[in-house]
Amino acid sequence: MAKFEQAVFEHADDPVRAELGAHLSKLVSERLHGATNFHDMVIAIVSELRAQGHDLWSWDEDDDFAVWGPNYSKQSGPGIVVTFRSAW
Amino acid sequence: MRGRSIDRLASQTSNARATTPRHFRFHATPVARRPTWGREASTLETESKWKFCVTSTNHFAPRYTPVGSGKIWYHDNITVPGAGPDGEPVQIRTHSANPSAPSDSFSFGNYTTQINTSDGRYMLPDGSWKWLTEMTGDELSAAHMPAGN
Numbered sequence: 001m002a003k004f005e006q007a008v009f010e011h012a013d014d015p016v017r018a019e020l021g022a023h024l025s026k027l028v029s030e031r032l033h034g035a036t037n038f039h040d041m042v043i044a045i046v047s048e049l050r051a052q053g054h055d056l057w058s059w060d061e062d063d064d065f066a067v068w069g070p071n072y073s074k075q076s077g078p079g080i081v082v083t084f085r086s087a088w
Numbered sequence: 089m090r091g092r093s094i095d096r097l098a099s100q101t102s103n104a105r106a107t108t109p110r111h112f113r114f115h116a117t118p119v120a121r122r123p124t125w126g127r128e129a130s131t132l133e134t135e136s137k138w139k140f141c142v143t144s145t146n147h148f149a150p151r152y153t154p155v156g157s158g159k160i161w162y163h164d165n166i167t168v169p170g171a172g173p174d175g176e177p178v179q180i181r182t183h184s185a186n187p188s189a190p191s192d193s194f195s196f197g198n199y200t201t202q203i204n205t206s207d208g209r210y211m212l213p214d215g216s217w218k219w220l221t222e223m224t225g226d227e228l229s230a231a232h233m234p235a236g237n
Binding site: 072 | 159160163165181183186188189190191192193202208220221223225228229232
C-alpha cells in the first residue's frame with residue numbers, strides 16, 4: 001500500500017492522481033469482493049489507508065454503503081473521499 | 089432496519105443503550121473554520137477532494153446487522169417516492185451516534201437524520217441537494233440533521 005501514501009496523492013499531478021485513484025479503487029474493490037463482512041472489511045481498509053497518512057472519518061454509512069473522507073469539522077487539508085458500496 | 093419484531097427491537101435497544109458509551113453530547117454550533125473545506129475555498133476544495141467509489145460484487149455476503157452489532161448501533165430508513173429534486177425517490181435515514189465520525193462533529197455523539205437520493209445527493213436544511221464531495225465542512229455537518237440526543 002506504500003504507493004498510496006497521502007503524500008504521494010498530494011504531490012501527484014492530476015493525471016497521476018487519477019491513475020493512483022483508479023488503481024486504489026481496483027485493489028479495494030477486489031478486497032471487498034472477497035469479504036465475508038462488508039463493514040469489517042471497510043474498517044480494515046480504512047485502517048490501512050490511515051496508516052498511509054490519509055485522514056479518514058466516517059461521513060455516512062448504512063447497510064450497503066460507507067463514505068469516508070477527511071475531517072469535516074476541522075481542516076485537515078486535501079484528502080481522499082472513498083465511497084464503499086456493497087452490491088448485495 | 090428490517091424484519092424485526094417490536095420485542096426484539098426493545099431488547100436490542102435496551103442492551104445497546106447499556107453498552108454503547110455516550111462520548112459527549114452537544115449541540116451543533118457554527119464555528120469559524122479555516123478555509124480549505126469552507127465555501128470560500130470551494131474551487132480548491134473541489135480540486136482537492138479525490139473521490140473514489142468501490143463496489144463489492146459479492147452477492148452472497150451476509151447482510152450487515154445494524155441493531156446492536158455495528159458501530160452505528162441503530163438505523164432505520166424510509167423510502168419516499170417522488171420527494172427527490174427531480175421527482176425520484178429519496179431515503180430518509182435516521183441513525184444513532186456514529187463513533188467513527190469526526191470526534192467534534194454533531195454526528196459523533198448524537199442521533200442524526202440524512203435525506204439522500206440513490207445517486208448520493210444529500211438534502212441540506214435550505215432544501216438544496218448536493219453530493220457529499222461538493223459540500224463544505226459546514227454543509228457536511230448540516231447534512232446530518234439533529235434527530236435527538
